[in-house]
Each structure stands twice: as C-alpha cells, then as structure tokens.
Amino acid sequence: MNNKKRLGVFKFASCDGCQLQLLSCEDELLELAETIEIAHFLEASSFVQEGPFDIALVEGSLSTSVDVDRIHKIRSSSKTLVAIGACATSGGVQALRNWGDHDEFVAAVYASPQYVDSLSTSTAIADHVPVDFELRGCPIDKRQLLEVIGALIADRKTRTPRHSVCIDCKRRGTVCLAVTRQQPCLGPITQTGCGAICPAYDRPCYGCFGPAAQVNCPALSEHYLAGDTTETTLLHALRNVSAAANVFQIESDRIESAHPESTQ
Amino acid sequence: MSSTRKITVNALTRVEGEGALHIRIRDELIESVRLAIYEPPRFFESFLRGRAIEEVPDLTARICGICPVAYQMTSVHAIENSLAIAIDPEIRRLRRLLVCGEWIESHVLHIFLLNAPDFFGCHSGIELAERFPDQINTGLRIKKIGNRLLEVLGGRAVHPVNVRVGGFHHLPSKDELKTLLPDLRWSLEAAIESTRWIAGFDFPDFDLDCELISLQNNDEYPFNEGVIASTCCPSINVNEYEQHFGENQVEYSTALQSSRRDSSAPYLLGPLARVALNSRQLSPSTKHLIETACPPLPLTNRFQAIIARSLEVVHALEEAIDVIENYSPPYHAFTNYRPHESAGCAATEAPRGMIYHHYGIDSRGMVASANIVPPTSQNQLQIESDLREFLPQWLNDSDETIASEAEKLIRTYDPCISCSTHFLKLTIDRS
Numbered sequence: 001m002n003n004k005k006r007l008g009v010f011k012f013a014s015c016d017g018c019q020l021q022l023l024s025c026e027d028e029l030l031e032l033a034e035t036i037e038i039a040h041f042l043e044a045s046s047f048v049q050e051g052p053f054d055i056a057l058v059e060g061s062l063s064t065s066v067d068v069d070r071i072h073k074i075r076s077s078s079k080t081l082v083a084i085g086a087c088a089t090s091g092g093v094q095a096l097r098n099w100g101d102h103d104e105f106v107a108a109v110y111a112s113p114q115y116v117d118s119l120s121t122s123t124a125i126a127d128h129v130p131v132d133f134e135l136r137g138c139p140i141d142k143r144q145l146l147e148v149i150g151a152l153i154a155d156r157k158t159r160t161p162r163h164s165v166c167i168d169c170k171r172r173g174t175v176c177l178a179v180t181r182q183q184p185c186l187g188p189i190t191q192t193g194c195g196a197i198c199p200a201y202d203r204p205c206y207g208c209f210g211p212a213a214q215v216n217c218p219a220l221s222e223h224y225l226a227g228d229t230t231e232t233t234l235l236h237a238l239r240n241v242s243a244a245a246n247v248f249q250i251e252s253d254r255i256e257s258a259h260p261e262s263t264q
Numbered sequence: 265m266s267s268t269r270k271i272t273v274n275a276l277t278r279v280e281g282e283g284a285l286h287i288r289i290r291d292e293l294i295e296s297v298r299l300a301i302y303e304p305p306r307f308f309e310s311f312l313r314g315r316a317i318e319e320v321p322d323l324t325a326r327i328c329g330i331c332p333v334a335y336q337m338t339s340v341h342a343i344e345n346s347l348a349i350a351i352d353p354e355i356r357r358l359r360r361l362l363v364c365g366e367w368i369e370s371h372v373l374h375i376f377l378l379n380a381p382d383f384f385g386c387h388s389g390i391e392l393a394e395r396f397p398d399q400i401n402t403g404l405r406i407k408k409i410g411n412r413l414l415e416v417l418g419g420r421a422v423h424p425v426n427v428r429v430g431g432f433h434h435l436p437s438k439d440e441l442k443t444l445l446p447d448l449r450w451s452l453e454a455a456i457e458s459t460r461w462i463a464g465f466d467f468p469d470f471d472l473d474c475e476l477i478s479l480q481n482n483d484e485y486p487f488n489e490g491v492i493a494s495t496c497c498p499s500i501n502v503n504e505y506e507q508h509f510g511e512n513q514v515e516y517s518t519a520l521q522s523s524r525r526d527s528s529a530p531y532l533l534g535p536l537a538r539v540a541l542n543s544r545q546l547s548p549s550t551k552h553l554i555e556t557a558c559p560p561l562p563l564t565n566r567f568q569a570i571i572a573r574s575l576e577v578v579h580a581l582e583e584a585i586d587v588i589e590n591y592s593p594p595y596h597a598f599t600n601y602r603p604h605e606s607a608g609c610a611a612t613e614a615p616r617g618m619i620y621h622h623y624g625i626d627s628r629g630m631v632a633s634a635n636i637v638p639p640t641s642q643n644q645l646q647i648e649s650d651l652r653e654f655l656p657q658w659l660n661d662s663d664e665t666i667a668s669e670a671e672k673l674i675r676t677y678d679p680c681i682s683c684s685t686h687f688l689k690l691t692i693d694r695s
C-alpha cells in the first residue's frame with residue numbers, strides 16, 4: 001500500500017479555467033502525479049475513483065438544486081476541502097444573476113424553462129458547507145495553487161498573501177493609474193495573487209481576486225466619484241467577476257442605494 | 265419479446281466541462297443517443313445586457329477557461345463591426361498572434377493529455393507519460409510556450425486582460441516578443457516530429473460523410489474572420505449566419521443544439537473542417553508535413569481529428585514566428601471610437617470550431633442584446649448522429665465497452681462543455 005494523499009478535483013458552475021491551471025503546471029504536473037494520488041479528476045483521467053479524499057479541490061459556484069446536494073456528499077467524503085477560484089469563493093461572474101430577474105434570464109435563453117434546473121442565486125461553496133481554505137482568483141494563480149497543494153501534502157499551513165494589488169504594482173514599478181490618470185482602479189481594495197497584471201497593461205484592476213483584508217471601500221468609491229468616474233462605471237467595476245464577494249457586494253449595494261440612477 | 269438495454273455514462277471524462285451520454289438499445293438496434301449537457305446555465309447573454317461594450321471581452325472570456333481568447337476575439341470583432349471601427353493592420357496581426365497562443369495551448373492539451381491516451385488504452389496523459397515520457401514531456405513543453413505567448417501578449421494564459429474594443433490596452437515591445445522566438449522555433453521542430461508520431465497511430469476506421477463548415481479566407485488560415493464556407497453549400501457572409509442556422513432547446517440538455525434551418529441537418533466544425541476547407545492556406549511546414557507524413561486530404565475519419573489538430577499546432581507555431589519576426593509596434597494600441605445605436609456580428613474559429621456572436625448596442629454604448637453560439641452546441645447534433653452510426657458494431661459487447669468506445673468518439677470532437685451551456689453524463693438503455 002502507498003501512503004500518498006488522495007486528491008479529488010470537482011467542478012460546479014464555472015468555466016473550467018481554475019482546474020485547467022493544474023494541467024497548466026507543465027513543469028510540475030508529472031512530478032506532482034508521483035507525490036499525490038489523483039483519484040478523481042474527470043477532466044484529466046477516465047480512471048474515476050470513489051472517496052474518501054484527503055484533499056478536495058472544488059471549482060465553481062452552486063446554482064442548481066442538484067449541485068447543492070452534491071457538495072454535501074463531497075464534503076462528507078473529504079478531509080480537507082479547498083474552494084478554488086472566484087466562482088467557488090464568491091459565486092463568480094454568474095452571481096450577476098443575483099441582481100437580475102432570474103425567471104426572465106431563463107426565459108431569454110430557453111424556450112422551455114421548465115426543463116432547466118437553475119436557482120435564482122449563484123453562491124459560494126462556503127455558503128453551503130464548511131470550507132477549509134479558499135484560494136481566490138479568476139482564474140486562480142498556478143503558483144498559489146502549487147503552494148496550497150504543497151502545503152497540504154506536507155501538512156503545513158498554507159501561505160498566500162492577503163495584501164492589496166497596490167503593493168505589487170509598487171514592487172513591479174508600475175505607475176499608479178488611479179493617481180496619475182484618475183482611472184477607477186480596484187487595486188487598492190483587491191487581494192493580490194495575479195501579480196498586478198492589469199495596471200502593467202495600462203488598464204485598471206477589475207477585482208479578479210476579490211476584496212483584500214481590511215479594506216475601506218466607501219473611502220475609495222467616494223474618491224473616484226469626486227472625480228470623473230460615474231456611479232454606473234463604479235457599480236459595474238464592483239459587480240464583475242467577484243460581484244458577490246461580501247465586501248464588494250456591500251459596497252455596490254451602498255452605491256446603488258445612494259445613487260439609484262446608477263443602474264439605469 | 266423485445267428487450268431494452270439502457271447504458272448511461274454519468275460523467276464523461278477527459279472533456280472540458282460536464283456532460284452525460286444516454287444510449288437506448290431496443291432489439292439490438294440503437295433506438296436513441298442523447299448527449300446530455302448538465303453543466304448549469306450561467307446566463308451570459310442575459311447579464312451582458314446593460315453593460316458597457318468595453319466590459320464585454322472581460323465578461324465573455326469567463327464563458328470558457330480553455331478558449332477565452334476565442335470569446336474575446338469574437339465579441340470585440342462583433343462590436344467593432346457594429347460600430348464600423350477600422351483596425352490597424354499590425355493590431356490585426358497581433359490578434360492573430362494571440363489566437364496562435366490559444367490554439368497551441370488548447371490543441372496540445374487535447375492532443376497529449378485528453379485524446380492520445382485513447383489510442384494506447386490509458387486512462388490519462390499522466391499514465392501515457394509512463395510509456396512515452398519523451399513524447400508527453402515534449403507536448404507539455406510545447407503547451408507551455410503557447411501559454412507563455414498568451415502571458416506576454418495577454419497578461420495571463422487564462423482570461424487574458426489585454427484585449428479591448430478597438431485593439432489592445434497595451435502593446436508589447438518588439439524585444440518582449442522576440443524573447444519567445446527560441447522556444448517557438450524549438451517547438452515548431454518538436455511539433456513536426458510529434459505530428460509524425462501521431463500520424464502513425466492505429467486509427468479506428470470511422471469515415472462518414474457530412475457537411476463540414478469553417479470560416480475561409482483567400483490568403484490566410486481562418487482565425488478571426490472570413491466567409492462561412494461549407495463542403496456542401498455555397499459560402500455565406502457571417503451576417504447571414506442567423507438566416508441559415510438556428511438553435512433549438514432539447515429537454516435533456518442545458519446546451520441549445522444548432523442545425524441548418526432549412527434541412528434541420530447537423531454539421532461538423534473544428535480542425536477536420538478547417539483543414540478540409542483551408543489546406544491551401546496552411547503554412548509551408550504544415551503543407552510539407554501533409555505531403556510526407558499524413559493520410560491524403562481531406563481527412564474525414566473522426567479519429568484522425570488529432571492529426572488535423574497537430575497540423576494546426578505546426579501552423580500556429582510557424583505563423584507566430586512569422587508575426588513576431590515582422591512585428592513593428594504601431595503608433596496606437598487601439599482605435600478610438602464613438603458609440604452609437606447599432607448592431608453587428610462576427611464569427612471566429614475557436615480551437616474546437618466556429619463561434620458566432622451578435623450584439624445590439626444602444627446610443628450610450630451599452631449592450632442592448634447579445635446572442636452567443638459556441639462551437640460545441642453546433643457540433644452536438646453531429647456527435648449524436650455519428651454515435652448512431654458508430655455504435656452498432658459494438659452492440660455484442662459489454663455495456664462498459666460500448667460506453668468506453670462512445671466516449672472515445674466523443675473526445676475526438678474536443679467538446680467544450682462549459683461554454684456550450686447556455687453542455688456531458690453517459691447512459692446506455694438496452695430494450
């Protein structure tokens with residue numbers, strides 16, 4: 001018998017991009033497969049095994065009644081459950097339905113809505129079952145993914161930073177778009193992990209990694225609104241791929257109630 | 265007495281996204297084949313309404329983690345067509361370079377990790393690597409350069425951040441791109457050798473005539489534009505797409521199914537169709553490879569799609585090298601524009617086939633309507649039709665064998681299920 005840890009990779013509503021990051025570890029994939037038993041990973045292997053799993057990586061948000069049942073089964077057969085990506089940690093881009101008319105959304109796509117199992121909200125895994133660790137990002141960063149898997153294999157604490165994107169712009173030597181061009185960059189309130197890509201590509205951060213620790217969203221919003229940024233632009237910036245991340249949701253709802261014309 | 269046999273594959277494996285297959289067999293005949301996509305709907309077309317057109321490429325990228333560039337390209341081209349925005353020729357070439365990166369990364373993932381294991385009775389690419397370590401390691405290295413190209417030009421490989429309406433947010437310097445050349449040149453030679461290895465696989469014989477459709481251009485392989493060409497019907501312009509092709513909902517699937525409006529006939533998209541309709545436009549090394557190592561064209565054996573995909577990797581690497589060698593940064597990263605009430609569409613070639621978007625735009629530059637037709641919902645009907653022809657030869661075998669052979673055929677289409685849901689689980693029902 002071997003004593004390798006058993007890994008399960010599971011998918012809910014998502015684009016597949018986060019589990020793809022595991023297959024994108026071109027330099028590490030074959031080595032990883034020697035140190036861990038890939039027991040359940042539908043996208044990578046047709047050798048599908050049952051639990052229990054030592055590590056479950058869960059991608060995607062919960063948006064159907066069937067999926068809500070499925071996550072409870074995965075939780076009960078997994079020792080450590082890691083939610084990976086913006087969908088699994090905050091509901092993802094499909095959580096934009098949480099502010100829409102779900103029945104109308106279904107009717108707009110499907111001629112026979114009665115065949116479609118879909119909930120009116122898209123929610124994070126932690127809203128339904130206890131989650132041991134949340135790895136943020138849309139998509140997750142593969143270096144952070146390897147760090148988390150490495151930590152779980154070694155039974156040590158995971159180390160992923162919680163500071164804002166701003167710090168990494170400074171490290172990267174990127175000129176600040178908020179200060180020099182008055183662009184509504186979400187970098188000051190967004191958790192790092194991407195490597196501060198967007199400002200380095202001459203565009204404001206749009207919040208892929210969700211809120212950083214202890215951020216003051218209203219102060220940043222009011223600063224932008226005092227300039228050329230419209231309420232609608234700011235609302236849409238917050239209501240993007242991390243729309244239902246708690247702190248972003250509170251702030252976008254605050255802006256909306258203070259400025260009802262912003263959703264017009 | 266009639267007997268029914270029902271075979272279900274609850275979760276198809278080594279495909280992108282989640283779906284099932286239900287096969288019903290009555291009196292030793294295939295009664296029905298249903299490809300059921302149970303991927304939850306995510307309603308992109310609905311929540312795009314009311315968003316600024318500038319946000320569209322960031323949002324549509326999230327439809328698919330494997331081919332986000334295809335969604336970004338199709339949406340910006342549709343919006344640019346709508347607003348009659350002219351694109352600088354150098355920007356146009358850079359966009360082709362970005363597509364090269366995605367084709368390399370997506371195709372190589374499919375060839376080495378998802379599809380090739382089927383030809384050797386392996387469960388995964390990782391298992392295959394135990395038998396063919398050099399070939400799989402070579403594949404992973406080629407995949408990495410595809411991703412690296414996306415990272416340099418797009419900011420990151422999954423959901424690149426650099427595409428915008430009118431061009432790019434940020435132009436790469438010539439030096440940044442040139443650093444990729446040594447790895448691209450190594451990959452081109454390696455991809456040519458890999459294609460020779462793949463062309464020698466033992467292919468099941470499954471040659472079936474059907475309509476092949478892809479974009480077509482006079483002087484270049486189809487990536488981001490062209491007319492919609494067919495092996496059966498006259499070519500049409502992209503803005504005639506909705507007159508000729510329609511989407512229907514079926515009870516067992518959250519992906520809509522496309523067919524020709526007049527005949528309800530299925531059609532096939534992807535590498536087999538593209539190579540069949542565009543072999544003249546392939547790069548010199550690719551043409552030489554076809555002449556010296558491949559079965560005669562057109563390839564229509566579905567299992568040889570892996571050869572077509574390998575040829576396209578060679579083409580994409582060669583074109584990427586050409587674009588970079590001849591690159592000189594334009595003055596502006598993007599063309600400015602003024603939004604107005606308008607509507608427009610575009611079609612591009614995602615790695616797995618043609619993709620179509622249509623947008624209505626209001627006077628403030630907000631999306632008024634969106635219609636997105638992914639490749640797999642267009643291939644879905646053809647896959648079911650092919651399975652009905654392919655499976656009878658296996659009916660005397662066990663349910664496990666039937667299920668496994670069905671899955672192998674399905675993988676050859678490289679279905680992208682996450683994106684087709686607005687798509688796979690496998691049941692076989694024997695009566």
